[in-house]
Amino acid sequence: MTELIERADTTVESAVVELSMQQAINRALRVLLTEDPDVLVFGEDVGALGGVFRVTDGLQKEFGDQRVFDTPLAESAIMGMAVGLAMNGWRPVPELQFDGFAYPAVDQIVNQVARMNYRTRGAAPMPITLRLPSFGGIQAPEHHGESLEALFAHTPGLKVVAPSDPAEAYSLLLQSVRSDDPVVYMEPKARYWDRRPVRLSEPTDPIGTSRIVRPGRHATLVAWGAMVHRCVQVAELAAEDGVELEVLDLRWLKPIDAAGLAASVARTKRAVVVHEAPLTAGLGAEVAALITENCFRELAAPVQRVTGFDVPYPAGPLEPQYLPTIDRVLLAVQRTLEY
Amino acid sequence: MTELIERADTTVESAVVELSMQQAINRALRVLLTEDPDVLVFGEDVGALGGVFRVTDGLQKEFGDQRVFDTPLAESAIMGMAVGLAMNGWRPVPELQFDGFAYPAVDQIVNQVARMNYRTRGAAPMPITLRLPSFGGIQAPEHHGESLEALFAHTPGLKVVAPSDPAEAYSLLLQSVRSDDPVVYMEPKARYWDRRPVRLSEPTDPIGTSRIVRPGRHATLVAWGAMVHRCVQVAELAAEDGVELEVLDLRWLKPIDAAGLAASVARTKRAVVVHEAPLTAGLGAEVAALITENCFRELAAPVQRVTGFDVPYPAGPLEPQYLPTIDRVLLAVQRTLEY
Amino acid sequence: MPPQESKGQGAITVEHLPPELTRRLYRDMRTARDLDTEAIALQRQGVFPAYVSVRGQEAAQVGSATALDPARDFVFPTYREMASALAYGVEMVGYMATHRALWHGGLYDVMDSRFGAINAVVGGPVPHAVGWALGERLRGDDGVAMAYFGDGASSEGDVHEAMNFAGVLAAPVIFFCQNNQWALSVPNERQVAGGSVAARAEGYGMPGVLVDGNDAGAVHTATAEAVERARNGGGPTVIEALTYRIEPHSTSDDPGRYRDEADTEHWRRRDPVVLLRAAMLEAGHADEEHFAAVDAEAARRAEQVRDGVADAPEPDGSELFTHVFRETTEELTRQHRTWQEEVEL
């Protein structure tokens, strides 16, 4: 796979190539490092190793260890260092190795990264993109399958995005890094290795827009990250029974595309939101509240939430029992249709 | 005020005394330290100083510096130490000095405190009560007016409570500390000094129950902490116009009293949820989602949310413009009545 | 051997220093002292909701800040660096605005003054200094970052992580600890295991310097050495300036609860402004006439800043919304409109 990346010409953006998401992100990082000498990529093991998911594979070799470098093992300092680098004119793209290890950096992210532009009344912008391998589905050790989107979306000053396929991953990362606001870019680990023929293209949709992955008219499934793929599977199954589900990839988790949600649900009259994070105070509550506020008269049933349970993320064999299953989403669809 | 505390007989629980919330919490801590030799109170400046809000005033003198003690200035270690103390049979009641300084401890709270009982399959319970002066309203410096309830409520393994008056503060703290589960006890700073004649009583309502502070029939106002008082003010004003608002003090923010919310809104048909935290992904979304799921057919209007704006908590003169005002709540009431 | 034992009791000397430097040190320390006094008065009058005094720490702050070059270095302060700000050339009405709670980070231009926003998270800005310093090294520039922090802050994980990063990355940064012996109500002996922050430096493979924080010249010299080293690729230094927090932690504090105010007497007598003045007279660097003029000018400037901050307009509520993002969002624009309709009126 390295070879493919090495061969592909990063200047021909519109070529269709078969890439995994992990390769698409790598490709986007190369474009960014090439086009902007202020972009820096750093984190634990992102250099020679190329990251535990090989997302930064080959970058240190290509751009040198001043542009792409390993840090010592301390998440708070990684984010704190990003703040100082941004204040010195750089455009930092730090990686935290796993979602569960973003917690030690929460103070720097919430109290510093998200507020510095505000605190300085615009004098010290924070064009930082935090790359965070996120969500579950790979039966990993503890703390390696967390969903922190509700925390980040609740934090004023942050933007949050979660791509669902390689092409999205590519253009959303370009958009995130080029933005002068801090973005948490949540990479769905379970989709890293999913290869697809993709047209790598420059971002065209504005920040904060969702996209309809599959149109339908009986109900809207709302998801992000790896759950988009699951919802497409559900829609395919439902279609066999004549139920046409619209799948909406929210992708921007802050700002949320309230208008896009409303437009879809105004047509379908029903919605199911699906996420991996625990139910209570998850982002599904916000999505449900937004839909209900905007489509109260149109809604034929309350928005259904199919989510992880309110339990700590479990190990191996229990993981598929924790994550929203196809059956659970189908049952929720049935509930909303029969309401 | 110290005198009053010194004089009051902690064994006569049902006496009616006039106390501020800060004194009521102090009183509850004295009861807990007296009844259970395993209770330990510690944190930054809780010893000789008695805490920056004097909540732990006199406790070190009375119970000695082995039971009530200052720690060095490091929030993560304070919570990490609590984990180890709990594993050694103690019942820790740590204080973190201000809400905004809980962020450096988020890793220990989320990855350790909340999960140790689960990780050890019940072998190592965490009877830890984190006392956290919370919310705004006192025009304090930056980071001294944060609302972290959404983060904590979203964390499996934690229980979360926010008292709204001295009597509640007293009995909820007894209940929290005696519980074998970890509880985040959020003290509304703006209400610390509000004195009321209160009957200090043993907790009777189970964990996870809300309470109706003021009955009404035209709409339900849902709030917690300092916003309960604001909602009561709103209800008094509305009553002058013949609008009878029910004020529901949610108090337990995890587990949330879904049944209590449903019972109230099933009667009033309308709800406004009020909180200080920013709107997006705030706990108001969860409350709105729960109400909508349970009262979809009864609801005459979408649940209104009156919250802090999606901006970092502001300084001095801007604070009253950030927090939900009486006017904003009244306008939301009007919107729901006229929907 | 802590310096309060070795030199803490006695007078200081400035004979070895350029007279110009000592005059500058004195002027800034004297001005900071007067401004501090004005600020406490403003708090008593209710103009400031609260204030954190720097009284007694003027030598540590001015001595260090004057060793930096405001044209190429960058300072990362806490909430208690008023005298540093003043000596570094920060616009002081904007600086003091934070104490009137007009805006949390202050109203001076952080990038113009190369003096970071006032930061209330103890320990939090220290890794920023390392990042800034690394950025300087990566670009091949020779600026030095200065991280101020307290003895209490030294307990925070961020300070350790920052020192370790700086050591590994050979970043041109100075970790300047003002050990004023108190972190709110907690004294050094229950805060700093081992008793010295400077002593920690060795464990990171960097020089650690303990200096008499009430001797402005000594602080300046120690800082200038560290700056010189950092500028020339010699990497980071830890400086611990031993001083004392004469005043309460803040105007809301009640130190009678936790310390014997008689103990502060010793330190009141080691007033750094008085010590410097005496040493300058002794060294013949200035005479009474000079001091009379400087003192008058200091008082005048302090009054000017006081009046400026007392009269500064309150920020408009729209600022709540305009600084959150560089590229704002529809949702925030909607909330801004709500604010205009429901709050501003």
Next chain:
Amino acid sequence: MPPQESKGQGAITVEHLPPELTRRLYRDMRTARDLDTEAIALQRQGVFPAYVSVRGQEAAQVGSATALDPARDFVFPTYREMASALAYGVEMVGYMATHRALWHGGLYDVMDSRFGAINAVVGGPVPHAVGWALGERLRGDDGVAMAYFGDGASSEGDVHEAMNFAGVLAAPVIFFCQNNQWALSVPNERQVAGGSVAARAEGYGMPGVLVDGNDAGAVHTATAEAVERARNGGGPTVIEALTYRIEPHSTSDDPGRYRDEADTEHWRRRDPVVLLRAAMLEAGHADEEHFAAVDAEAARRAEQVRDGVADAPEPDGSELFTHVFRETTEELTRQHRTWQEEVEL
């Protein structure tokens, strides 16, 4: 002077140690080695999704764990303490269950074995050890807490905060750093500023000991001294055992990307099991017959544990819900019911 220079090249000696102790060290190290080999095989067979090898670190782990008293002390491990667990007497099928991903923290009883749950947050459990130790002191008991962590972990803020707390509180805790010279792909020189974790101890006013981590007897002696001191009120100690991570970071790792495997050869030749065996023969503490019997018993025990963990039943999905709280909630009961209705079937 790091010990790989001073004694790293040569053989070790156990002449000064009780023969019984060395036999115990050898037995546990040999058993851990065999179990490690079985575990790698289980991973290759797909029974374990992943495994983190302790190969080469058996002396550091067994030497230290055997210096503790499992009846009154308490161990706070990371994810790489299999040999410590074994030597400390933890039920090993339950321990290895974590690598089969049956339950994150392992399936042994943490309180019975006085060996904390397997913890994947690098640095996270270190403050727990300080809390436990403080609890012991407050009760007037004499147990000692042992915090294991790696060279990489030493960079985390939590480790600093824990050491500072331990120093201030005089907690009976041992900070045992296995410096295996790698933190995943990052070598010591880009991880540990100053080069030594033990050297940091002085900055906290506590003893720091650097020991040859491949010399089981030396590790045991150094740990026993620290335990003795802590038990008698002498407070905390930092021990840094210099060793080497022979295997990849985990079975998912690819060290060819970041290190020259020829470099590991040196350390393969310093195999702690082989070194100990040779030293015991040299000292006359055991003969070939003894080793033959012990080796056979070790292999048998490792196979038993292997079969036990391979055959262990998968946990029931209900356990998702039953361990979240001591006193469960209505909401969680409702979700448990949803799970029964929608997932379990």
